[in-house]
Amino acid sequence: MTGNSDILLGYFDSLLAPCPADESGEHPLDSLLLDATAPFAGEADTVASGYRLIALMLPGTPLGRAAALTLNLELLCRLRKLEPGRLHSSMLAACEPEHWYG
Amino acid sequence: MRIWSISNQKGGVGKTTTVVSLGGLLADSGKRVLLVDLDPHGSLTSYFGQDPDGLDRSLYHLFFEQRWRDVDYIRATLKPTSLPNVMMLPATTSLATLERQVSGQDGMGLVLARSLAQLWDEYDYVLLDTPPILGVLLVNALAACQQLVIPTQTEHLALKGLERMVHTLKMVMKSQKRQLPYWIVPTLFDRRTTASLTSLKEMRRTYQEALWDEAIPVDTRLRDASHEGVFPHQLDPDTRGVRAYRHLLAMLDKQGK
Ligand SMILES: Nc1ncnc2c1ncn2[C@@H]1O[C@H](COP(=O)(O)OP(=O)(O)OP(=O)(O)O)[C@@H](O)[C@H]1O
Ligand SMILES: [Mg+2]
Numbered sequence: 001m002t003g004n005s006d007i008l009l010g011y012f013d014s015l016l017a018p019c020p021a022d023e024s025g026e027h028p029l030d031s032l033l034l035d036a037t038a039p040f041a042g043e044a045d046t047v048a049s050g051y052r053l054i055a056l057m058l059p060g061t062p063l064g065r066a067a068a069l070t071l072n073l074e075l076l077c078r079l080r081k082l083e084p085g086r087l088h089s090s091m092l093a094a095c096e097p098e099h100w101y102g
Numbered sequence: 103m104r105i106w107s108i109s110n111q112k113g114g115v116g117k118t119t120t121v122v123s124l125g126g127l128l129a130d131s132g133k134r135v136l137l138v139d140l141d142p143h144g145s146l147t148s149y150f151g152q153d154p155d156g157l158d159r160s161l162y163h164l165f166f167e168q169r170w171r172d173v174d175y176i177r178a179t180l181k182p183t184s185l186p187n188v189m190m191l192p193a194t195t196s197l198a199t200l201e202r203q204v205s206g207q208d209g210m211g212l213v214l215a216r217s218l219a220q221l222w223d224e225y226d227y228v229l230l231d232t233p234p235i236l237g238v239l240l241v242n243a244l245a246a247c248q249q250l251v252i253p254t255q256t257e258h259l260a261l262k263g264l265e266r267m268v269h270t271l272k273m274v275m276k277s278q279k280r281q282l283p284y285w286i287v288p289t290l291f292d293r294r295t296t297a298s299l300t301s302l303k304e305m306r307r308t309y310q311e312a313l314w315d316e317a318i319p320v321d322t323r324l325r326d327a328s329h330e331g332v333f334p335h336q337l338d339p340d341t342r343g344v345r346a347y348r349h350l351l352a353m354l355d356k357q358g359k
Contacts, residue, residue: 005273008236012277015211015241077219 105218105228106354107247111270112263113234116253116289118145119324119334121231123347124354126333129188133226137183138191138214140243141233142198150183151331152192157181160194161214165204170213173220184332189225191217201237210238215246236270244274250284251354254305256291256298256317261305268309283357284312287350291317314353318346 082088108120121137129135139146140161144154154160159179164170180189204210218228230243244250250271254264264286275282286309292298305313321343327334335344 008270009273009277012211012241012274014208015238016245016274016277017208 103218103222103225103228104249105230105247106249106251107230107232107243108251108253109230109232109240109243109267110252110254110263111234111236111240111267112255112260115234115255115260115263116318117234118149118231119328120251120253120287120289120318120347120350121146121229122149122328123324123334123344124351125183125188125227125229126185126335127344127348127351128227128229129185129333130335133187134224135188136180136191136218136221136225136228137188138228138230138243139193140197140214140239141193141231142195142200142239143233144193144195144197146190146231147181147192147194149328149331150181150190152181152190154192154194157192157194160192160197162194162196162200164217165200165210165213170217170220176217176220184336188333197239200239204238211241211245214242218246236266240270241274244271244282245278247282249354249357250282252284252286253289253318254286256288256301256305258297258301258304261301261308264305264309285354285357286313288314288317290320292320314350316346316349318343318350321346 079088079092106124108117108124110117118141125135125137137146138161139154142154144152147154147157147160159175161179163179164176169175176191179191181192182188183190214230221228230247232240232243252264252267254260268284271282271284286305288302288305290298291302302317319342321341323338323341324334324343327337330337334341334347338344
């Protein structure tokens with residue numbers, strides 16, 4: 001790689017790193033979302049570090065799985081707006097990866 | 103929501119025209135469309151009669167004070183176009199200072215992606231009109247989109263710009279650890295000129311698979327539409343340019359599925 005490419009890659013890495021606000025624990029669900037999507041990092045993709053997961057390319061994956069994944073991430077997204085409480089904790093439990101594929 | 107970025111680091115190749123033409127055709131088929139102006143020149147913003155020097159809210163303002171988290175703020179920033187089901191997130195000239203203002207802050211390449219995530223259920227398609235320079239705005243577009251369209255003028259100088267754009271794309275994909283499909287779309291094609299024909303041949307040799315096998319012809323009706331501030335198909339649904347964009351849309355839509 002040329003020096004020029006190194007400089008550019010450093011620039012992209014910095015711009016595309018998670019925001020400091022996300023790391024401060026201000027939005028704990030962001031990190032939950034990140035953890036939840038991590039196992040799929042290779043085959044699917046996240047927009048905005050997991051605010052939504054977009055199934056960009058899922059070669060050879062049955063649609064059901066991608067759809068389930070999207071639905072769960074949708075749930076997680078909604079969850080961010082709920083006050084802590086019973087609904088919140090049961091939704092959170094439903095989003096645990098082991099429940100993802102029914 | 104499907105997000106397509108229309109980008110090339112070279113200027114004047116038909117990016118804004120492509121955004122408007124495709125956006126209009128999508129709206130014509132009943133889709134809810136959002137056009138985003140990431141260019142500090144605000145060509146798209148001006149196209150629909152807004153003044154990039156006079157607006158008090160634009161994409162620029164989403165980068166500060168975490169406004170991108172506030173969906174009501176984002177909604178209130180949108181402006182109408184000449185069709186009811188197409189909205190626009192406008193640019194202001196202040197966008198030109200963004201690079202400097204956000205320098206050194208991590209994560210500033212993800213602001214647009216995060217803003218659009220908030221509008222996920224409200225639009226079917228989002229088209230991003232990007233500036234012809236590599237910087238924080240172009241990176242935001244590449245990070246947010248699911249498919250990249252690279253309009254490339256069929257002339258020799260444009261090939262260098264294309265090469266640079268593809269190189270940038272590859273590095274962003276590396277940084278984001280994802281694959282991003284892209285399409286090269288020959289524009290301003292004039293079959294009577296040898297420059298158009300030879301540069302098209304050259305593109306075909308270098309980028310076989312990524313090259314769309316048709317081209318957008320030179321069509322003054324596209325320019326007329328921009329003077330009128332309407333989508334090209336509203337002015338003339340059957341002009342050559344609009345017909346070519348209709349073919350392009352059919353191809354992109356199929357590929358994006
Ligand atoms: N197919 C076409 N036929 C005729 N004129 C065209 C065509 N496409 C674009 N134009 C005209 O060429 C000029 C440049 O096009 P456009 O603004 O779409 O390019 P751009 O890539 O967005 O430019 P910039 O890099 O400055 O943002 C405009 O005046 C536009 O009306
Ligand atoms: Mg433009």
